[in-house]
Amino acid sequence: MEKSGPRHWLLAAFFALFVLFLYGPTVTIFILSFQGPDGGLTFPMRGVSLHWFANLFEPQMVGDFAGSFQRSIALALLVMGLTVLIALGAGLAFRRKFFGATVLFYLTIAGLIVPSILISLGIGLMFNVVGFQPDWYTSALGAHLTWTLPFGVLIMFAVFNRFDRRLEEAARDLGASPWQSLRFVVLPLIAPSLVGVGLFGFSLSYDEFARTILASGVDNTLPLEIAAMTTNVTTPVLYALGSLTTMFSLGLVVAVTLVVLAMRRRQRSAA
Amino acid sequence: MPAAPQGAAATAGGRGRMRAPRSALAPLLPYLQSIALWLVMGIFLLIPIATIVIVSFWDDQDYALVPAFIFDNYRDALGSWVTWSTYLQTIEHAVIVWVFTLSIGFTVAYFLSFHVRSSLWQMVLFQICAIPFLTSNIIRMISWIPFLGRNGLANQALMDMGITDHPLEFLLYSPFAVILAYVHLYALFMVVPIFNTMMRIERSLIEAARDAGAGPIAVLRHVVIPLSLPGISIGTIFVVTLVMGDFITVQMMSGGQSASVGLMMKNEIGLLQYPEAAAHAVVLLLTVLMMVWAILRVVDIRKEL
Numbered sequence: 014m015e016k017s018g019p020r021h022w023l024l025a026a027f028f029a030l031f032v033l034f035l036y037g038p039t040v041t042i043f044i045l046s047f048q049g050p051d052g053g054l055t056f057p058m059r060g061v062s063l064h065w066f067a068n069l070f071e072p073q074m075v076g077d078f079a080g081s082f083q084r085s086i087a088l089a090l091l092v093m094g095l096t097v098l099i100a101l102g103a104g105l106a107f108r109r110k111f112f113g114a115t116v117l118f119y120l121t122i123a124g125l126i127v128p129s130i131l132i133s134l135g136i137g138l139m140f141n142v143v144g145f146q147p148d149w150y151t152s153a154l155g156a157h158l159t160w161t162l163p164f165g166v167l168i169m170f171a172v173f174n175r176f177d178r179r180l181e182e183a184a185r186d187l188g189a190s191p192w193q194s195l196r197f198v199v200l201p202l203i204a205p206s207l208v209g210v211g212l213f214g215f216s217l218s219y220d221e222f223a224r225t226i227l228a229s230g231v232d233n234t235l236p237l238e239i240a241a242m243t244t245n246v247t248t249p250v251l252y253a254l255g256s257l258t259t260m261f262s263l264g265l266v267v268a269v270t271l272v273v274l275a276m277r278r279r280q281r282s283a284a
Numbered sequence: 285m286p287a288a289p290q291g292a293a294a295t296a297g298g299r300g301r302m303r304a305p306r307s308a309l310a311p312l313l314p315y316l317q318s319i320a321l322w323l324v325m326g327i328f329l330l331i332p333i334a335t336i337v338i339v340s341f342w343d344d345q346d347y348a349l350v351p352a353f354i355f356d357n358y359r360d361a362l363g364s365w366v367t368w369s370t371y372l373q374t375i376e377h378a379v380i381v382w383v384f385t386l387s388i389g390f391t392v393a394y395f396l397s398f399h400v401r402s403s404l405w406q407m408v409l410f411q412i413c414a415i416p417f418l419t420s421n422i423i424r425m426i427s428w429i430p431f432l433g434r435n436g437l438a439n440q441a442l443m444d445m446g447i448t449d450h451p452l453e454f455l456l457y458s459p460f461a462v463i464l465a466y467v468h469l470y471a472l473f474m475v476v477p478i479f480n481t482m483m484r485i486e487r488s489l490i491e492a493a494r495d496a497g498a499g500p501i502a503v504l505r506h507v508v509i510p511l512s513l514p515g516i517s518i519g520t521i522f523v524v525t526l527v528m529g530d531f532i533t534v535q536m537m538s539g540g541q542s543a544s545v546g547l548m549m550k551n552e553i554g555l556l557q558y559p560e561a562a563a564h565a566v567v568l569l570l571t572v573l574m575m576v577w578a579i580l581r582v583v584d585i586r587k588e589l
Contacts, residue, residue: 055429100321130529134332
């Protein structure tokens, strides 16, 4: 490929525009969340202040920001742990042929294809028919897992497809029990990927809206709370909340990336 | 939880040799490891979908579900022109969004995989394209307000340039805003799979094509595009199913000027008309599955996994 002709620069410019398109709006509300107390939802900035961030933590604010934030964190942690464990188990299972493997695989992929509102409605109806009370830690938890597990399982597929089985055979030849070879050979090698699966589980659950809406029961998660706010809040406090939760997500991605890079580096220096 | 640790211990027997006594468990191992996945996908995907199918034949009286076997819900759902026009509009959205996300996604992935030299930069730029996937869609939609609103940046810029002398109302809360938000939210679902397939294209194939006299366009048309088809179809499945099932984007961005099947269902659910909503859900599911099937008929993506 030519690397410097006009075509190259045209493509580079297109890419730059795409990144601007992806991030421009988010950066804009980040700036606007520092509006002065008299500022509105659009430019110009009327002063610079932390007024709207402070406003977020005042009790008179519409809705229940603190409670929904805590619930979303707890739910995301739960989803993260379960996603890592279940995807790891399934990843190990799929390395061999077993009865029903194909059905299970397609069922898992179906979790990505079936529209979210159907999963939400279906779980809501199921709880209704059986007479159970939907709650964020039961019905919403299950709804989130149908979204995070397909990603987790696909990542484990990719990981084990590239995994060098000779390492396990070597461990076995040296007298390691299968448990020891899993614990001391396989798990350390795939640990960075497991951290990645955990990040996916956490983030996708933390931001999930469509699958939660009919399955959350009486208590809102944070995305439900934010969606409700958009209809009745017309001040930059909306942006302050948006900026905070986006910074939280981005901070998490950066932190996890650093952890994974450190793990890889340690592996390489050990090897 | 899958019994991974105990399960792994049981593999011992699989290899024979010293740990023969435990071999009876070895054939059961994959079942123990995958049982949790079965349970979750069964209880929270399969049974809920079955419930929807069953309830779509039920009756509702005084906001309560009454078990029955009636076809009224389907007759009501499919017999009204509102449904048909809503379906047409949803499919139209899907097609428009598909064209935009595919053009953008292909171009971005092509630049990343064939025009970025250093593999470090390749990964950094790729991550930049993928990270918004891990942030909130709702907030990404809200973030268009300062741009498209009546006093937003777009209107100010247009007025400063003298293109218009009054703010354009159609930018926010309009069909235009819906399409823009969809493309903004879902373009990365194209970039990621297409980039993945493009990275696997043997670079020697492209050199061979050029040695054989192919120009850049011919290389693109006869080598890059055919070999990127699996990624393109995975991206297409994502974008099409996401748009077909959407309700929140249309609700937040259209200002009531657009409809979608998902929003129609959600409104029925708001009125506690569950059997009607369930009938729509079944029709929507069949439509989406047919679209996915059609895409898979064109491209076999299994070898991508």
